[in-house]
Amino acid sequence: MTRTALVSALALVHVLLFPAAAAAPPLKVVATTGMIADAARNVAGDRAEVTALMGPGVDPHLYKATPGDVRALQAADLILYNGLHLEGRLADVLVRLARTKPTVQVTESIDESLLREPPEFAGHFDPHVWFDPTLWIKAVERTRDALAERDPASKATFAANADRYIAELRATHEWCRDQVNRIPRSDRVLVTAHDAFGYFGQAYGVEVHAIQGVSTDSEAALKDINALVDLLVQRRLPAVFIESSVPRKAVDALIEGCKARGHTVRVGGELYSDALGAPGTPGQTYLGMLRHNVETIVKALAPDAPPAAPSPTGSASRPAEAPATPGPGGGAP
Ligand SMILES: [Zn+2]
16 A cells, blocks of 8 residues: 555544534524623634624613523523623523523633722622623623633634734724724713713723613612713713714703703714614724724814824724734824
8 A cells, every 4th residue: 555545544534533523513602791792702713603692782781581582592602691690681591591401601700809899789890891801801801711612623713813812902002992992081080871881991091980780780870970971061071972872862861960050062973882883883893882982082082183193903893804903003193
């Protein structure tokens, strides 16, 4: 037998003995939020089919599982969720599934000392960790490890993809910091509909106020609106922000309240808070969500600042395109 024939014969034996290794089907991964699904897609590449239960504009605090969701979850090889009480009304479903299925809370490896504990969310941590990319890296790493546990043959692929994605997260984090630094320090005040931006404020030195607490699962009280009107009027703040996954009614009440007191406040723009944007919008990816929010905030709070530097990861959501040229740094003038 020639050497070539021997190699072919051995290859055939290998395929017969290990058919799964030759063509293992992609893992079926179901993630609760779009941000987690985006992380899983970036890490898994073509080794997984990833579905997000919650689409664009969906509020995870109030979300209940549909019969279709339950079917998708039951058919999944791996379930990824945020936890920290983000998916308040899915908790029972997730607990039940965890008895029979790999069900992973992607935030579980974040050190508790780094988590916010807002007083009004009695005894619970703030779940909106994706707004600090340095914390979200931990969620990406947990996602990588969860995928590797389910598909050990692809471990090296997951590791390489995760390294690349985490590098993009770090670069975007630096860019966000440079952009926020263009806002004069005393103007770095973010007023939004619900308290989703606490980690963002911590990461970038922005004072954050919200009408509703960390969960949207409660009515905004009139006293909270009045207190925020006082703040906006007293500090002559120019803008408040609406959110893609929360009705704007309460924000409009703030604007009216300020108007009645002779202070004009405008809507600074719409921020992505708890859900990604629709396909084709800037917020269709996690990195796009961060970039859009920061650009919107800088434009509203520092309208006189020079134009924003391009993000170093501007093409992250569109891998088919050529990489964007890194910007000049975008530091404060
Ligand atoms: Zn929220």
